[in-house]
Amino acid sequence: MEAVTGSTCLPMAEDVVWIRVEEAAEAGRVRRAATTLAEKLAFPATRVAEIGVAVTEIATNLHKHAREGVVLVRSVRGGTHAAVEVLAVDGGPGITDVSLAFEDGQSTTGTLGVGLGAVVRLSDSCDMASRPGHGTVLAARFHARRGPVADLPEDVAAGITRAIGGEEVCGDAYAVRRAPGRLTMMMCDGSGHGPLAATASQAAVRLFCELDPTAPEDVVARIHRELRGTRGGAVAVADVDLVARTVRYAGLGNIAGAVLGDGQKRGMISVPGVAGYQARTIRAFDYPLPDDATVVMHSDGLTERWAVERGDTILTSTPLVVAGALLRDAGVRKDDACVLVGKAS
Known part of the structure; x- marks a missing residue:
């Protein structure tokens, strides 16, 4: 692999809290989590209020119309800007017509329904995918001020993490290096759970972002040496060459x-x-x-026994929505879980 100029690990995301929406009161908890995060990121008061309205609509409709609804609130940071992202996932009956669900006044059992029009208007980006019988995934991003932000572009890769029940931190971590014509994805599953596992995986993230771009097998070897003295873990690197249309993958x-x-x-x-x-x-x-390729990496918090079908519309969604759907459908093990999705089409 040749040295790549203009390579960066920004933007980077931090998953703040997962909230299961089983009671009506949980909508308030989701709203408080999102608005508190926006305040910490120094968003203007008017924008914080708008985020509160949109997120309340998302969580309320999860409770009213879906099953097994859960919301992730997280931050995404670029060089000088930050965003609040909300990912809503459910295992309900799904939505037959996603475009209709975004229209004001629409409410159908099993959909996020009423309020989606407001979510679209108040967010800076919004994407939703749904399959009847499987459920719905919605992702919305909110900038401090409405409009596009140069260092927070619509991302070609996104990952999510979820800690095992009873732990505050996830022992899995990931990072993505972006460069013209190339996407390099790294994941580390720290051995065990909790803070010590997280220490190992975060050490892998730091080294990956500090290293000059090099071949995946060399990066994995360097991380292997770096993790001595920690709990260690599983690690893998995928170098996605968007020009040559190849993936070079090294995993340990x-x-x-x-x-x-x-x-x-x-x-x-x-x-x-x-x-x-x-x-x-x-x-x-x-x-x-392939021309329509999506590259997926995940820790063993997800079973490998998942499949894709030709024409599956979920693969046309944004990477964050795809990651949310995979975690819902395959994240059945009682373990830390991490999913990383890169779009190569």
């Missing part, structure tokens, strides 16, 4: 990687080992990148 341990395209899921190979402890061989493998 049980990080799962896959290329989705042409209606197929093609798994990528990680070799056995534990970064920081044992790595007999670190190898990289090359895979073709």
